[in-house]
Amino acid sequence: MRKVITDKKLKQLQPGHFHSVTEIMVRYRDLDTFNHVNNAVYFSYLESGRLQYNHKYLGNLIDWKERGFILGTNHMIYVHPLFLFDRVRIYTGVGRMGRRSVTFVNLLTNQEGVHVAYGYSVLVAYDFIRGRSIDVPSSWRERFEKTDRFLLDMFSE
Secondary structure (H helix, E strand, C coil): CCCCHHHHHCCCCHHHHEEEEEEEEEEEHHHHCCCCEEECHHHHHHHHHHHHHHHHHHHCCCCCEEEEEEEEEEEEEEEEEEEECCCEEEEEEEEEEECCEEEEEEEEECCCCCCCEEEEEEEEEEEEECCEEECCCCHHHHHHHHCHHHHHHHHHC
16 A cells, blocks of 8 residues: 555654755745745745755755656645744655655755645655666665655554
């Protein structure tokens, strides 16, 4: 049976569940006509969190010219708006691993620690030279399991 990331589980996420956090100040260009962060920008925040995570935990194990990830799915639950000069903290970890994909889970907070959004992204392991998906390399899988055992267990229940 395939395990899925549910909204109920996402809403249980807390900052202490994560080993990777990226902080970004909200920029003027992030705003919409209502002067809060546009909904689409939150996905850019998730991308920044994943990039930082992969750099920190995969480092030289991944050569983005040869193989890496492509985005398969994004999902976001919006809870509270972000405004200009807020500092958004993007907590990033791995909540699920499939044969050819990895699901990154995220919690976004503002500088006061208010939960502003929850999300996940399914990334497919990809061979850029051959132009096709691949199995998640064992060296990547081992790093994810070592780093995010708590999250992997949390989302397997």
